[in-house]
Amino acid sequence: MSDLNTAMTERYRNSFLMEVEANVEEGExxxxxxxxxxxxxxxxxxxxxxxxxxxxxxxIRAGKRxxxxxxxxxxxxTSCYNCIARCPRGLPIxxxxxxxxxxxxxxxxxxxxxxxxxxSQIFWDNLMKKGRVNELKLGLxxxxxxxxxxxxxxxxxxxxxxxxxxxxxxxxxxxxxxxHGIKDTSGLQKMIKKAQEIEDAKYQGNS
Amino acid sequence: MxxxxxxxxxxxxxxxxxxxxxxxxxxxxTGKQVVLVEKRPYxxxxxxxxxxxxxxxxxxxxxxxxxxxxxxxxxxxxxxTMAEVTDIQGEAGNYTASVKxxxxxxxxxxxxxxxxxxxxxxxxxxxxNYGLGKRKGAYLPHRMAHPQRYVIDPAILGTEDAExxxxxCKAGAVDLDMQExxxxxxxxxxxxxxxxxxxxxxxxxxxxxxxxxxxxTNVEFERxxxxxxxxxxxxxxxxxxxxxxxxxxxxxxxxxxxNHLLHCSRICCMATLKxxxxxxxALGDEGKSTIYYIDIRAIDRFxxxxxxxxxxxxxxxxxxxxxxxxxxxxxxNPVLNxxxxxxxxxxxxxxxxxxxxxxxQPSVDKSSFPxxxxxxxEGFIEPATENGGIFAAGCSSDALDVNRAVQQATGAxxxxxxxxxxxxxxxx
Ligand SMILES: Cc1cc2nc3c(=O)[nH]c(=O)nc-3n(C[C@H](O)[C@H](O)[C@H](O)COP(=O)(O)OP(=O)(O)OC[C@H]3O[C@@H](n4cnc5c(N)ncnc54)[C@H](O)[C@@H]3O)c2cc1C
Ligand code: SF4
Ligand code: SF4
Ligand code: SF4
Ligand code: SF4
Numbered sequence: 001m002s003d004l005n006t007a008m009t010e011r012y013r014n015s016f017l018m019e020v021e022a023n024v025e026e027g028e029x030x031x032x033x034x035x036x037x038x039x040x041x042x043x044x045x046x047x048x049x050x051x052x053x054x055x056x057x058x059x060i061r062a063g064k065r066x067x068x069x070x071x072x073x074x075x076x077x078t079s080c081y082n083c084i085a086r087c088p089r090g091l092p093i094x095x096x097x098x099x100x101x102x103x104x105x106x107x108x109x110x111x112x113x114x115x116x117x118x119x120s121q122i123f124w125d126n127l128m129k130k131g132r133v134n135e136l137k138l139g140l141x142x143x144x145x146x147x148x149x150x151x152x153x154x155x156x157x158x159x160x161x162x163x164x165x166x167x168x169x170x171x172x173x174x175x176x177x178x179x180h181g182i183k184d185t186s187g188l189q190k191m192i193k194k195a196q197e198i199e200d201a202k203y204q205g206n207s
Numbered sequence: 208m209x210x211x212x213x214x215x216x217x218x219x220x221x222x223x224x225x226x227x228x229x230x231x232x233x234x235x236x237t238g239k240q241v242v243l244v245e246k247r248p249y250x251x252x253x254x255x256x257x258x259x260x261x262x263x264x265x266x267x268x269x270x271x272x273x274x275x276x277x278x279x280x281x282x283x284x285x286x287x288t289m290a291e292v293t294d295i296q297g298e299a300g301n302y303t304a305s306v307k308x309x310x311x312x313x314x315x316x317x318x319x320x321x322x323x324x325x326x327x328x329x330x331x332x333x334x335x336n337y338g339l340g341k342r343k344g345a346y347l348p349h350r351m352a353h354p355q356r357y358v359i360d361p362a363i364l365g366t367e368d369a370e371x372x373x374x375x376c377k378a379g380a381v382d383l384d385m386q387e388x389x390x391x392x393x394x395x396x397x398x399x400x401x402x403x404x405x406x407x408x409x410x411x412x413x414x415x416x417x418x419x420x421x422x423x424t425n426v427e428f429e430r431x432x433x434x435x436x437x438x439x440x441x442x443x444x445x446x447x448x449x450x451x452x453x454x455x456x457x458x459x460x461x462x463x464x465x466n467h468l469l470h471c472s473r474i475c476c477m478a479t480l481k482x483x484x485x486x487x488x489a490l491g492d493e494g495k496s497t498i499y500y501i502d503i504r505a506i507d508r509f510x511x512x513x514x515x516x517x518x519x520x521x522x523x524x525x526x527x528x529x530x531x532x533x534x535x536x537x538x539x540n541p542v543l544n545x546x547x548x549x550x551x552x553x554x555x556x557x558x559x560x561x562x563x564x565x566x567x568q569p570s571v572d573k574s575s576f577p578x579x580x581x582x583x584x585e586g587f588i589e590p591a592t593e594n595g596g597i598f599a600a601g602c603s604s605d606a607l608d609v610n611r612a613v614q615q616a617t618g619a620x621x622x623x624x625x626x627x628x629x630x631x632x633x634x635x
Contacts, residue, residue: 036459036501040553041530041545042413047553055551086413086530088464 002108007207016065025099033057039083069109074100075116130181211392216627219394224252226601226616227400233620235283249352258433261481275353295577299596300630310385312359317380319355326375327368340437345372395630396623400600403567406461413531420446422561432485446539451560458500462566470585472566473606476504496522567606598622
């Protein structure tokens with residue numbers, strides 16, 4: 001567990017809701033939920049949820065910090081926006097889901113091997129290298145994330161897809177060697193680093 | 208020609224529902240001159256379309272009859288039906304109103320014998336029954352209509368039916384040459400009582416009111432439960448006319464919702480609780496009601512009424528706002544989908560019939576309101592000094608049940624009387 005997590009637990013000991021309001025994107029909306037259930041019933045994930053948005057919001061209010069932050073529920077959201085369109089109270093539910101996922105990640109509480117989280121990390125690392133997403137490497141990293149043997153199996157299973165993409169010029173095998181990028185990669189990296197510092201400072205200030 | 212004699216000491220009441228009627232009668236009975244302008248061919252408004260009243264489960268006709276008798280006996284009250292205010296100019300103590308009166312094609316010789324209706328054949332959707340039944344082109348809007356005067360639908364003009372109606376009438380009451388007229392007259396104060404309309408269920412897309420026949424609204428259900436209504440009091444499925452035994456009620460359909468009406472319509476929880484009594488009355492233990500709700504708002508003294516329904520084993524409560532309705536293609540049963548807040552269980556429940564407890568949308572049209580007036584974000588008229596001598600009564604001012612609407616209307620009448628009394632003081 002991270003230091004930040006310990007600091008946050010100390011600081012908001014009595015109120016997880018306050019912690020969410022201060023640290024989670026759009027978290028100040030959670031208290032507006034009237035527990036009607038429309039979001040839960042409208043979400044296409046149906047039974048695949050560990051906790052629906054409605055339930056997560058109630059858990060936040062009930063102070064179930066561990067259960068919420070280490071849940072994989074918010075990582076499952078597909079951003080379909082059904083819930084936002086229908087919520088009678090106008091809660092930006094999708095954004096709160098992503099906010100919770102982001103916060104859990106920052107605190108180091110994401111469940112191990114959570115695939116959405118893994119993909120997001122791979123995507124981010126890939127993007128940061130050249131300032132552009134290298135589709136080929138991104139695909140390969142995903143295939144091989146669970147080891148070499150599984151990677152080969154995954155790659156074989158999706159062979160046709162890969163070939164079609166190359167035919168349609170959506171992917172280029174030469175990208176494997178370096179690949180194209182933006183003009184000023186180090187400029188981008190500096191910019192992102194600065195942004196990260198600002199964000200870190202914000203969380204430190206809140207803790 | 209219609210003649211209206213009025214002065215700056217006259218009170219104009221717009222809308223002749225239970226609220227407008229009350230305000231008009233209360234003012235007229237203190238000796239004030241009152242002109243009541245009603246859009247429909249009869250007074251009483253939406254309560255005439257209810258089967259029974261909560262909380263006493265008595266008949267609305269009872270109270271309406273008393274009011275109609277009071278109206279008949281009072282020489283100070285002029286009632287204009289099929290009339291609408293098109294313009295109001297001036298200020299408190301000195302308004303001039305213009306009123307458009309649509310032709311009824313039946314004059315006051317009408318005895319209500321009904322011969323004209325028997326003579327004609329074309330049929331139209333019956334607006335009194337929210338389109339659930341048909342009426343003729345010469346008709347009495349409903350059994351207890353006041354005035355008891357028939358109406359000829361302009362759609363039959365120039366057809367054989369019009370001539371048939373005219374020939375059938377022995378009282379010489381049918382006048383096919385009647386024209387629309389506009390009258391203007393003075394008024395010192397105005398009581399605005401145009402009431403409410405059911406929220407348009409077609410706008411609640413996930414509930415499929417426009418797609419599924421067995422999804423109806425609470426106002427339609429009132430007509431269905433009424434033995435004098437279009438189904439003779441039978442609770443049936445519109446898709447096949449079969450008796451509906453397993454009925455779902457969906458609360459807050461279009462209320463408390465930022466995509467629809469912002470406000471709690473306040474009466475629809477009580478209306479649904481009342482309607483479970485209709486189910487019990489019509490079907491006994493065969494009839495099952497299920498209420499899907501966010502929370503039950505049986506305001507102030509109605510808690511007892513709620514508890515009685517709670518104790519009925521034929522009524523169940525599910526704490527959940529239904530997310531969507533789909534349809535079982537085989538039997539046209541609506542299927543309600545959602546998640547139950549008490550336990551977070553997902554459900555897909557099939558019912559014979561679904562009643563949407565739609566809310567009250569104020570019938571105050573901001574864009575075409577004849578004068579500047581303060582209207583709140585929910586669409587009701589605010590009690591503001593800027594409104595001058597115009598006072599809202601009943602559901603123009605808020606979502607109210609009959610009891611509260613009537614109390615509020617009496618208050619509005621008093622305000623209006625104060626204004627015309629001031630005028631009387633200066634005019635001497
Ligand atoms: C399903 C349902 C069931 C209900 N059951 C009950 C119950 O059991 N008990 C209870 O206490 N309450 C009940 N209510 C509430 C009740 O219907 C209202 O309290 C009542 O109708 C309010 O009367 P009103 O005069 O303010 O409005 P309305 O009844 O709407 O009357 C307004 C009148 O103004 C007229 N009008 C509109 N616009 C104009 C215009 N521009 N010019 C001239 N005239 C105009 C209309 O034609 C109408 O006659 C129920 C409501 C619903 C939806
Ligand atoms: S739809 Fe909105 S108000 Fe209803 S439970 Fe979901 S978040 Fe809460
Ligand atoms: S946006 Fe996410 S939480 Fe909302 S309905 Fe879609 S998948 Fe479910
Ligand atoms: S219009 Fe004539 S025929 Fe029709 S109900 Fe009136 S009196 Fe009878
Ligand atoms: S009265 Fe009941 S059904 Fe109507 S809007 Fe309020 S809570 Fe919803």
